[in-house]
Amino acid sequence: MQNQNSMKAVILAGGKGTRLGLTDIPKPMVSVSNKPLLLHQIELLKRYGITDITLLLGHLGAKIEEYFGDGTKYGVKISYLTEDKPLGTAGAIKELDGIIEERFLVLYGDVMMDFDINSFIEFDKRSSAIASIIVHPNDHPYDSDLVEVDPDNNVTRFLSKPHEEGMMYNNNVNAAVYIFGSDIFQYIERYKSSDFGKDIFPLIMKEGLHKIKAYSTPEYIKDLGTPDRLENVEAAYLSGKIAAYNKANKRTAIFIDRDGVINKEVDNLKNIADFVLLPNVAEAIKKVNDSDFLAIVITNQPVIAKGFILEKDLLDIHKKLETEIGRQNAFIDKLYYCPHHPDKGYVGEVKELKIECSCRKPNTGMLDLAVKEFNIDLSRSYFIGDSTTDIQTGINAGVKTVLVKTGYAGKDNKYNVKPDYSANNLDDAVDLILKINDNK
Ligand SMILES: [Zn+2]
Incomplete structure (x- = not known):
């Protein structure tokens, strides 16, 4: 990881910090645990061997230049560009047209982050896209700018807030970390204020000649634009959570079955209207979100193989799930479904x-994939389900199991297995798991 990384980084460091009450320093210099936010970012870049850094300055930019100099003191090489008037995130980047010719990483100077940059660069290398952008779920998707992503990680739409009443969406929020190819510059007009999320990305999508790829990660990437948020970020930093969530470290997960645990059990659920959340499900998932566990849904959906429902209809059902729990500030980190079924010879x-x-x-294929994507420690993770199949899955994967009394309540009798724990419903199961882990 200490190796020299040839990728260049650009940090948009022109923010004002009015809402933080900053008057004599620009926003990127705000202190997070006695260190300027911008220094946290530069140290992160350096950890990944990214030492060629350009800072785009605006408001009180001289303060930044004064602090960092040419970067030698911090083991990096910093150059500066100062804009005379604010040109938005994209307008500022346009100033690098002709200066940067290879792919480059872009960070916003008001975001606290710690993520596995190498993993994002690897994703970008495989993507052959004009832009790779980081997305993540958040706890207020209803008033966030959302990104619509297809199952192959292609961005299909940018949905700017405010959202239409009744719109169903996946909880993918633009985290404002990008890798661009230099062909991005042709889409940005010089000296004109423009923004990536609102102007440039939609323009690229509309033209349709280039792909934009979305890289989803639960690593810590959060803006600290208000005093409340700054306080949360500081607390997260001091608790060690920000560093711990880097993909290089093992995470724990609560795997959750869908039908009969999250929503009412309906045999071969195929109509979106039949997808009804069970009581207190959003509250339960929110508790998982507020803990160190990832919330990952693992569901068999043989309705696809049986021809009862198209894959796109299943995706719509999952949008309904994410939208409804999102309204109550809960999110799932990932949902995996198996569309297969072994019994052949049926009509349709x-x-x-x-x-x-x-x-x-x-079988444990979906959990195995989750382990790979999220670096999960199964021995400290849990599976919550309503059927003996779920419990058998947990046993096969080596996680602890909790059987709930909703849905089949273990009466499917397919496997002769005993769960590690029992609970009335998802909410009780989550409480139980959090309590066990609190006592450790
Ligand atoms: Zn399958």
Whole structure:
């Protein structure tokens, strides 16, 4: 990780910090645990070997230059560009047209972050996109700028707030960390104020010649534009959470079955209207979000293989799930579904999905994938389900299991297994898990 990384980084450091009550320093110099935010960012870049850094300055930029100089003191090489008038995030970047010719990383100077930059660079290398952007779920998607992403991580739409009443969406929020190719410059007009999320990305999408790829991660990336947020960020920093959430470190997860645990059990659920959340589900998931556990849904959906429902309809059902829990400030970090089913020979079935797969529970394929994507420690993780299939899955994967009394309540009798714990419902199960882990 200490190796020299050839990628250049650009930090948009022109922010004012009015809402933070800053008068004599610009926003990127705000102190987080006695160190300027910008220094936290530069140290993160250096940790990943990114030492060629350009700071785009605006308001009180001289203060930044005075503090960092040419960067030697911090083991990096810093150059500066100062804008005379605020040109928005994209307008500022345009000033690098002709200066940077290779792909480059862009950070916003008002965001506290710690993430595995190498993993994002690897994603970008595979993407052949004009831009790779980081997205993540947050606890207020209803008033956030959202990004619509297809199952292959292609951005299909940017949905700026305010959102239409009744719109269903996935909780993917633009985290404002980008990797761009130099072909991005042709989309930005010089000396004209413009913003990536509102102007440039939609323009690229509309033209349709280039792909924009979304990289989703639960690592800590949060802006600290208000005193409340700054306080939260400081607390997270001091608790060690910001560093601990870097993908290089193991995380723990609560895996949650869908039907009968999150929503009312309906045999072969295919109509979106039949997808109804059980009581206190959003509250339960919010508790998971507020803990150190990831909230990951693991569901068998043989309705696809059986031809009862198209994949896009299943995706709509999951938008409904994310929208409804999002209204109550809860989110899931990832949902995995198995579309397969092994029994062949039915009318209307989708033949290529009628297979013996490794993902259909009680196989552990979906959990294995989650382990790979999120670096999960299974031995400290849990599976909450309503069927013996879920419990068998948990046992097969080596996680602790909690059987809930909603849905099948373990009466499917498919496997002769005993859960580690029982609980009335998802909310009780989460309470139980959090209590066990509190006592450790
Ligand atoms: Zn499968």
